[in-house]
Amino acid sequence: MTIYQTEVKNIGADAELFKSENMIILFGEDAPADLADYCYNIDVNPIQGTIEAGQTISFDDQDYKITAVGSVVEKNLTDLGHISVRFDNSSDADLAGTIYVEEKALPEITIGTKVTIH
Secondary structure: OOOEEEEEEEEOOOHHHHHHHOEEEEEOOOOOHHHHOOOEEEOOOOOOOOOOOOOEEEEOOEEEEEEEEOOOHHHHHHHOOOEEEEEOOOOOOOOOOEEEEOOOOOOOOOOOOEEEEO
16 A cells, blocks of 8 residues: 655755765755755655555665654655655664664665655
């Protein structure tokens, strides 16, 4: 079952910088100017269910098992399209607006990449 789906609409000039920290930032079209350059801009879409550890987040055909979910992920995703995805296999959601996933090579993200949580 698909919990959430969106598409990358724009890539900030410095979005790749966070890859060195095993992290990417997603944000809807209303990203603040001082943050926009660091984000992958997505469509803000409704969530169809609850996002939980054990589910999968996919970037096109690149799948990552979700290991932890921050306490405000669903609210931020619904209201702003804003979350961070951290690729470090953490089982503790230290940052409230972050989805933690298994640690493996980060996805290749381009304009048009489909992001799906299922």
